[in-house]
Amino acid sequence: xxxxxxxxxxxxxxxxxxxxxxxxxxxxxxxxxxxxxxxxxxxxxxxxxxxxxxxxxxxxxxxxxxxxxxxxxxxxxxxxxxxxxxxxxxxxxxxxxxxxxxxxxxxxxxxxxxxxxxxxxxxxxxxxxxxxxxxxxxxxxxxxxxxxxxxxxxxxxxxxxxxxxxxxxxxxxxxxxxxxxxxxxxxxxxxxxxxxxxxxxxxxxxxxxxxxxxxxxxxxxxxxxxxxxxxxxxxxxxxxxxxxxxxxxxxxxxxxxxx
Numbered sequence: 001x002x003x004x005x006x007x008x009x010x011x012x013x014x015x016x017x018x019x020x021x022x023x024x025x026x027x028x029x030x031x032x033x034x035x036x037x038x039x040x041x042x043x044x045x046x047x048x049x050x051x052x053x054x055x056x057x058x059x060x061x062x063x064x065x066x067x068x069x070x071x072x073x074x075x076x077x078x079x080x081x082x083x084x085x086x087x088x089x090x091x092x093x094x095x096x097x098x099x100x101x102x103x104x105x106x107x108x109x110x111x112x113x114x115x116x117x118x119x120x121x122x123x124x125x126x127x128x129x130x131x132x133x134x135x136x137x138x139x140x141x142x143x144x145x146x147x148x149x150x151x152x153x154x155x156x157x158x159x160x161x162x163x164x165x166x167x168x169x170x171x172x173x174x175x176x177x178x179x180x181x182x183x184x185x186x187x188x189x190x191x192x193x194x195x196x197x198x199x200x201x202x203x204x205x206x207x208x209x210x211x212x213x214x215x216x217x218x219x220x221x222x223x224x225x226x227x228x229x230x231x232x233x234x235x236x237x238x239x240x241x242x243x244x245x246x247x248x249x250x251x252x253x254x255x256x257x258x259x
Contacts, residue, residue, distance in 0.1 A: 001058050001059060001060065001062075001063045001203075001231060002059070002231075003231065004017070004062070004063075004231055007233045009189035009232075010237065011236065011237070012128055012236050013233045013234065013235060013236055014137075014234055014236055015232075015233060015236050016231070016232040016233060016241060017062075017229055017231055017243060018199065018229055018230045018232070018243035018245065019027060019232075019243075020064075020072050020143060020166070020226075020227035020228060020229055021067060021126075021157065021161060021165055021229050021230035021245060022124060022163055022164050022165035022227070022228060022230070022245070023070075023164060023165055023166065023224050023225065023227055023228070024057070024118070024119070024161065024162075024163045024196065024215070024224075024225040024226065025127075025163060025164065025175070025222055025223065025225065026044075026048075026069055026159050026160075026183075026222065026223035026225065027118070027151070027159065027175060027182050027222050028041060028156055028158075028159060028160055028162075028182055028220060028221065028222050029154050029158050029159070029182060029183070029184055030183045030184045030185065030186070030221075031154035031156060031182070031183035032104055032154040033109070033154070033155075033158045034036065034103075034158050035046060035108075035158045035159065035248055036143065037101050038219065038220070039097045039098070039100050039101035040098065040103065041102050041218070041219075042097050042196075042220055043093075043094040043095075043097035043098045043101065043103075043131060043133060043135075044094070044108070044130065044135075044159070044185045044223070045085060045087075045088070045220050046088045046090050046091075046094040046097060046133075046216075047089075047090070047091050047093075047094035047129045047132070047133040047135075047218070048067050048088075048089070048126055048129055048130075048189050048202065048223065049087075049089040049125065049129050050068075050086070050087045050088065050089070050225055050226055051066050051089070052089075052125050052129075053121075053122040053125045053225055053226075054066060054122070054226045054228070055118075056121040056122060056124065056125045057118035057121045057122045057129070057224070057225075057228070058118060058228060062229070063228060063229045063231075064148075064227060064228045064229065065224055065226055066087060066226045067226055067227045067229040068082075068086025068087060068217070068226075069083055069213070070170070070173075070213050070224060071166060071170075072094070072166070072227050075166065076202075077170055077206065077208060077209050079206075079209065079210040079213055081143060081210040081213045081214040081217075082214035082217035082218060083215050083217065085217040085218065086217065086224075089129070090185060091132040092131060093134040094130075094133035094137065095133050096135045098128050098133065098134050099177045103134065106136065106137050107136045107137065107138035107247075108130060108135045108136065108137050108138065108158050108159070109138045109140055109156070109157050109158045109159070110123050110126070110127065110138070110139050110140065110157075110158070110159045110160070110161070110241070111140045111142070111143045111150060111151060111156065111157040111159065111160035111161070112139065112141055112142075112147070112160065112161045113141065113142055113143060113147045113161075113217075114138070115143060115144040115148075116143060116144070116161075116163070117227035118228075119162075119163070120141065122161065122225060123139060123141075123161055124139075125138060125246060128211060132149065137165075140156075140157065141146055141147050142183075147160065148198060151181055152154070152181055154183065155221060156179075159223075161237070163228075165230075165245035169208075170194065170209055170212070171197050173223065175222045176189075176193055176212070176216075176221070178190060178203055179194070182221075182223070184221045186215070186221070188219075189215045189216075189221065191210070191218060192208060192211045192212050192215060192251070194211060195208050196208045196209060196212055200211040220236050230243075230245070237254055237255045237256060238252060238253070238255070239252070239254070239255050240252040241252050
């Protein structure tokens with residue numbers, strides 16, 4: 001993101017900003033460890049200051065939106081269901097939830113990497129808020145290859161940080177399925193997900209998706225941090241380049257110098 005002004009001032013290039021591109025995610029370990037307790041998951045969700053995390057990650061609100069909906073406005077899947085649980089930034093509430101959970105100070109292990117520096121910056125801000133709420137936090141900062149290996153072992157982490165572009169079909173979001181590495185195997189969610197993946201009527205699917213988003217936030221299936229934008233560049237004088245998650249140059253062409 002720090003390259004935006006340099007590209008914008010260049011005589012040979014122009015910035016291409018995809019707004020929004022995708023979402024950073026705190027993936028939750030539902031198989032083993034602290035986060036198998038709903039009260040602990042809710043405490044994490046209550047404590048996190050998403051505005052601060054996104055500012056730390058991207059530095060300028062040109063590049064992000066603090067948004068709890070799983071899909072942003074303008075998408076067919078956009079719904080506000082359950083978003084009252086998003087961005088609470090309430091460490092006192094989180095502390096009360098930890099007391100209800102009889103939390104004993106066991107370290108909350110956050111697995112992250114500096115290969116994506118914005119992951120690490122979000123984790124650092126999250127760590128401070130979680131410690132204010134009463135968590136003991138252990139940051140496990142590794143290279144991406146090690147993270148990709150360790151996240152497959154539920155003994156090694158409680159939260160790991162990743163991101164994804166917004167996918168056109170919600171059934172492509174792996175974290176929704178109990179077969180994913182996070183192992184979110186909630187019977188009520190599974191029933192909703194089954195109805196969603198077997199329904200063919202588009203309007204009915206949108207209604208079921210609202211139920212699905214509601215339970216993601218209620219049960220803290222995973223934690224969406226917000227929306228973020230991606231920056232690419234193009235040569236000055238190039239036309240027809242549409243912002244997209246991956247560069248695609250169909251219909252791109254040099255501008256006609258006669259125009």
